[in-house]
Amino acid sequence: MNYQVDDNGYYGRFGGAYVPEILHKCVEVLQKQYLEILQSEAFGREYRVLLRDYAGRPSPLYLAGRLSEKYGCRIYLKREDLNHTGSHKINNTVGQILVARSLGKKRIIAETGAGQHGVATATVCALMNMPCVVYMGRTDVERQQPNVEKMRMLGAEVVPVESGNMTLKDATNEAIRDWCCHPADTYYIIGSTVGPHPYPDMVARLQSVISEEIKGQLAEKEGRDYPDYLMACVGGGSNAAGTVYHYLDDERVQIVLAEAGGEGVLSGRSAATIQLGREGIIHGARTLVMQNADGQIEEPYSISAGLDYPGIGPLHANLARVKRARVLAVNDDEALKAAFELTRLEGIIPALESAHALGALPKMTFKKDDVVVLTVSGRGDKDMETYLNNGQLIIND
Numbered sequence: 001m002n003y004q005v006d007d008n009g010y011y012g013r014f015g016g017a018y019v020p021e022i023l024h025k026c027v028e029v030l031q032k033q034y035l036e037i038l039q040s041e042a043f044g045r046e047y048r049v050l051l052r053d054y055a056g057r058p059s060p061l062y063l064a065g066r067l068s069e070k071y072g073c074r075i076y077l078k079r080e081d082l083n084h085t086g087s088h089k090i091n092n093t094v095g096q097i098l099v100a101r102s103l104g105k106k107r108i109i110a111e112t113g114a115g116q117h118g119v120a121t122a123t124v125c126a127l128m129n130m131p132c133v134v135y136m137g138r139t140d141v142e143r144q145q146p147n148v149e150k151m152r153m154l155g156a157e158v159v160p161v162e163s164g165n166m167t168l169k170d171a172t173n174e175a176i177r178d179w180c181c182h183p184a185d186t187y188y189i190i191g192s193t194v195g196p197h198p199y200p201d202m203v204a205r206l207q208s209v210i211s212e213e214i215k216g217q218l219a220e221k222e223g224r225d226y227p228d229y230l231m232a233c234v235g236g237g238s239n240a241a242g243t244v245y246h247y248l249d250d251e252r253v254q255i256v257l258a259e260a261g262g263e264g265v266l267s268g269r270s271a272a273t274i275q276l277g278r279e280g281i282i283h284g285a286r287t288l289v290m291q292n293a294d295g296q297i298e299e300p301y302s303i304s305a306g307l308d309y310p311g312i313g314p315l316h317a318n319l320a321r322v323k324r325a326r327v328l329a330v331n332d333d334e335a336l337k338a339a340f341e342l343t344r345l346e347g348i349i350p351a352l353e354s355a356h357a358l359g360a361l362p363k364m365t366f367k368k369d370d371v372v373v374l375t376v377s378g379r380g381d382k383d384m385e386t387y388l389n390n391g392q393l394i395i396n397d
């Protein structure tokens, strides 16, 4: 079984590049050139140096003693929360801005929901002195003020999008519209393993530094370079793709993906796309999409803005379909509880997204010697208001 993208840009039946005529050429140029750029020596050198000296890699692999005791196995946390800008997203934006520069592009656009990808993009644009426009639904602009302020301080123009529900899907449409108007000079930095081919593969490769590091770190700490379980949360799928990338073909390793159940998978307020989605086209790719009977995209819901996406990367849709990955839905309350648990057991406040991966732990049965690597995709600073508003319930539980 081959889990990687094929020559036509598909993972099994998912993926491809469904883009408007006007973008055809720039997507094709990217398809033809991205591997050459990513594999060039010049790119490799600059990317590695920036990840190390700017983003703070390698991120630690931490054996969480008290959490391990609680779940009766050996749990290592991959600490993406310690990266510059607070999550794994910087791995991708550092890489893509170098790709943009190689292609001779002069202007960067991006979409953002919670603002994490927007901040990571605005950050590398400041670093590389490139103009940056970030599209963000007006609803999100209002509820994610600190990230909007960071983007503006970094020099980005944040454009509030007024169409639809004024959230991520609408911001994405607007970014694509901008790209259509400026295909020659503009590069679109997509924030996850989504979008038309080659984005899912390119983003997975840029995030694969996570599993590359896990291999070396586990070899050192456990005397074997693979775990029994890999666990990560999935929104679009980039931190999960990075976590599993170098283990996809290693069937000794079980992959567990946590998607956002919201108020319950069947509650009508959920973002459990793999369970609820049907095949369709979103953001330029064929994948599982939350949609109504007419094929209109349904608004997803999760307490976590980063998981609140009505699609899923084609790599993950395929991993779920061929049963290479086990997918668990973790509801809002389970994620909140897991966030407080990690905080009180280990002194680490995780991002709400990452708390969904942690919330999958009680749904598993482990053996004492099992080695589990769970990716903490980001830190919880941005989620303090949600935690404080819901904390009392949990602590007294």
Ligand SMILES: *Cc1c(COP(=O)(O)O)cnc(C)c1O
Pocket (backbone or CB within 6 Å): 087, 088, 089, 116, 117, 191, 192, 193, 233, 234, 235, 236, 237, 238, 239, 240, 306, 307, 351, 353, 354, 377, 378, 379
């Ligand atoms: C954006 C984000 C996610 C979800 O995105 P993926 O592409 O699925 O990784 C998860 N965790 C954090 C901290 C994020 O900022």
